[in-house]
Amino acid sequence: MKFMCLCGKILTDNTDALPYKARMVADEDWDQFMVSCTKPPGCDIRLLTTIYQCSHCGCLRIVKPAGNVVFFKPEDEHVSRTLLRSVKSEAG
16 A cells, blocks of 8 residues: 655555554553454454554654544654654664
């Protein structure tokens, strides 16, 4: 999948372990999500929101499970462009 950021940069989601992609579970859904992860067929991905961060401008693209897309632009141009990196990457 390819999509364009508000700044015009093209982002792709065609592999695993992307440093600019994260998934979020709403706090209201957390208990239900955790229970789903302990039972077959596994974690209920319908409860996941997907987030991408543009490495060029830092804008966040938030995709709700129903497919609704919202963009958030950083207030400060100096905001980190790696907010969604693994905590393991930050520790190393």
